[in-house]
Amino acid sequence: MSTSQSPRRPFTRRTFLSLSAAGGLTATLAACGGGSSPREGAADPAPATGDGGASGYDGPNVDLKFWNGFTGGDGPTMKALVDEFNTEHANIAVTMTTMQWADYYTKLPTAVTSGNGPDVGIMHVDSVPTNAARNVIQPLDDVATALGLAESDFAPVPWKAGLYDGKRFAIPLDVHPLGFYYNKDVMEEAGLDPEAPPMDNESYMSALESFKSAGIEGHWASPFPFTGGLSLQSLIWQFGGNLFNEDGTEVLWAEEPGVKALTWWADLIKQGYSPAKVDQDADYVAFKNGENAFNWNGIWQINDLKKTDIGWGVAALPNIGGTDAAWAGSHQFVLPVQKAADDNKAQASRVFLAWISEKSQAWAEAGQVPARNSARESQEFTDLAEQSELASQIDNLHFLPSVPGIGDSMGEFDKALNAATLGGTDPATALADAAGRAQKILDDNAKKYGG
Structure with a gap:
């Protein structure tokens, strides 16, 4: 309306x-x-x-x-x-x-x-x-x-x-980037310093182990584009990869960085840091309810969190893969x-x-x-x-490359995320299958838009 x-x-x-x-x-x-x-x-x-x-x-x-x-x-x-x-x-x-x-x-x-x-x-x-x-x-x-x-x-x-x-x-x-929200109350409950959020892979995994020992699933892995897909894109860039080549004519997400990124995300479930099935937005709701500690979400949640009475903080995304990177719109x-x-x-x-x-x-x-x-x-x-x-x-x-219709192919990317996170499909297989379908979409769009 x-x-x-x-x-x-x-x-x-x-x-x-x-x-x-x-x-x-x-x-x-x-x-x-x-x-x-x-x-x-x-x-x-x-x-x-x-x-x-x-x-x-x-x-x-x-x-x-x-x-x-x-x-x-x-x-x-x-x-x-x-x-x-x-x-x-x-x-x-x-x-x-x-x-x-x-x-x-x-x-x-x-x-x-x-x-x-x-x-x-x-x-x-x-x-x-x-x-x-x-x-x-x-x-x-x-x-x-x-x-x-x-x-x-x-x-x-x-x-x-x-x-x-x-x-x-x-x-x-403007730009509206993904950020790292942390629940200070839950961090204290697990014996962690609420003013020192983990900002690299080693400290991040250590924190998740501390939550697990305290009976807390610290980071819920969303299988949905919002915000799991945005997180996975960020991880691929952090691991040194790309979703596409520079001119947007070739799908690259099935290469080694993409496999590492999706494996890290799916392992949050396998290692007991996340529930096996996370509904749309359930990760953020759980964060506000003190059921988890870490949530990767957009800058648009700042004003919403200011309306709550929980102790929380926000930081740039942790560097998991070795390169500072984050999704943004x-x-x-x-x-x-x-x-x-x-x-x-x-x-x-x-x-x-x-x-x-x-x-x-x-x-x-x-x-x-x-x-x-x-x-x-x-x-x-x-x-x-x-x-x-x-x-x-x-x-x-x-951002994605400036190519007409490139967003059409991202539906296949999201299917790979869902297959690996919910369906248990091997990350390399899920990404390769999705990349093949996405490549056809790119090729068809190049003809449609005169590329």
């Missing part, structure tokens, strides 16, 4: 995903892959013109539609920013419409084709290349040039991820293609995008890491202790 909010009312302000919405991320991750072929008969979007919003907007009143999927605790923060923008820009009225991310990715291409799409949108980084290839979103090189934006202004990983086919299609707003601004050209709306949309991009420090309070270096390095952000801790991973974060 979507909600529209009137822009001309008086100003009134995972979490990214609360526990109740956590299942939505699974749908989102699946949806990010796209899966539809390029729009039939669609022409390449015309090169962007104008000054990218640098000179502001002094034209007649315009109404802009802004779509996003911020239905959780981050929604009020974005709504407050939209309201603030509207009060400062008398001739631009932005209406924000929110919907579940899965619905957003389904509705957006159809709306754009019919000429009823939004003027501004938000997109997860792994959806950008697919929608660029399908001519759903337009290049933003003019915005980056007008604002003097460069890689030096942003964390390199999300900045580069907005590029597709040599053009910029997205401006990064990123929200990025996009401008959908417009069926009918409107120079006034085009300029006003760029003014809005530029303005709100500079407000990333305020956005951090919703439980995100700002993509802009200046915001991340500010005292205001440093004072957000938990977000700052997870931001320490900024140079070690990983």
Whole structure:
């Protein structure tokens, strides 16, 4: 269900995903892959013109539609920013419409084709290349040039991820990485120092043994994409591997690093550190209930945990495989293609995008890491202790390659995780079988999208 909010009312302000919405991320991750072929008969979007919003907007009143999927605790923060923008820009009225991310990715291409799409949108980084290839979103090189934006202004990983086919299609707003949550109460119960979470494989396994001796299953291994799949991806990078080659044409997760990573994850069950069958989100619920000690989860859980009365802490992911690495996502601004050209709306949309991009420090309070270096390095952000801790991973974060439809193949990756974690399939076999199926998807997508 979507909600529209009137822009001309008086100003009134995972979490990214609360526990109740956590299942939505699974749908989102699946949806990010796209899966539809390029729009039939669609022409390449015309090169962007104008000054990218640098000179502001002094034209007649315009109404802009802004779509996003911020239905959780981050929604009020974005709504407050939209309201603030509207009060400062008398001739631009932005209406924000929110919907579940899965619905957003389904509705957006159809709306754009019919000429009823939004003027501004938000997109997860792994959806950008697919929608660029399908001519759903337009290049933003003019915005980056007008604002003097460069890689030096942003964390390199999300900045580069907005590029597709040599053009910029997205401006990064944030990154939301995986982090290591530890229950201090449970650590004390097992005789461990609650202020010294284990940060390497040796100390991590030692801690799990201590929990086991105390009758506690310390780290529950989720067989689901959220968050088991995100954890497994992180482990593969930590063991020195990759999911794909650099240009996204070859599946690599069945190589030795992938086998080591999935073996480590499945062994959490075999060695008695985790229950054999963990339901969706049960690992996080158990963490909040003091039934386990360690949980690898997203930054979006910070605000949710602040509502509890348990003793907890958060840190960068432990280095299990020898290389610091973690999964991350990123929200990025996009401008959908417009069926009918409107120079006034085009300029006003760029003014809005530029303005709100500079407000990333305020956005951090919703439980995100700002993509802009200046915001991340500010005292205001440093004072957000938990977000700052997870931001320490900024140079070690990983995204999928910027290839249209690459997310389609990740469904096979998740099947390998499930087979090894729930079904007891040998990790090497599970990964190899999944890689074979995923490779066919990559090959088919290369033909579909003209690669």
